[in-house]
Amino acid sequence: MRVTLATTGELAPGERKLIGLYGRRIALFNIAGKYYCIADVCSHDGGPVAEGECVGFEIECPRHGARFDVRDGEVLSFPAIRGIPVYPVSVVDEKVQIDMDES
Numbered sequence: 368m369r370v371t372l373a374t375t376g377e378l379a380p381g382e383r384k385l386i387g388l389y390g391r392r393i394a395l396f397n398i399a400g401k402y403y404c405i406a407d408v409c410s411h412d413g414g415p416v417a418e419g420e421c422v423g424f425e426i427e428c429p430r431h432g433a434r435f436d437v438r439d440g441e442v443l444s445f446p447a448i449r450g451i452p453v454y455p456v457s458v459v460d461e462k463v464q465i466d467m468d469e470s
C-alpha cells in the first residue's frame with residue numbers, strides 16, 4: 368500500500384520526521400533535497416536510531432553509537448552487526464511516499 372509521509376514543502380533539507388505507521392516506527396529524512404526513509408529501530412538493541420545525529424548519510428544511534436547509512440540501511444559500525452530496513456521513497460505530485468503493507 369502506498370502511504371504519504373509528508374509533502375515536499377514540509378521537510379527542508381537537513382530535517383527529519385519521525386512517524387508511527389501500522390505499529391512500526393519509521394523516519395523520513397530530507398538530505399540535500401532527496402528523501403530517505405528508514406526503520407527507527409536500531410538492529411543492535413532496538414534503540415531510536417532516527418533520533419541520533421545525522422552527518423551526511425550517516426545516522427548514529429543515540430543509545431550506543433552504532434552508525435548506519437540512511438540510503439541503504441547498511442551497518443557502518445559496532446556495536447550493531449546487521450543493517451536496518453529502508454523503504455524506497457518516491458515523490459508524486461508533491462507527496463513523499465513509500466510502499467508499506469499493514470502486516
Ligand code: FES
Binds near residue numbers: 411412428430447
Ligand atoms: S541500541 Fe542502537 S547502538 Fe545499541
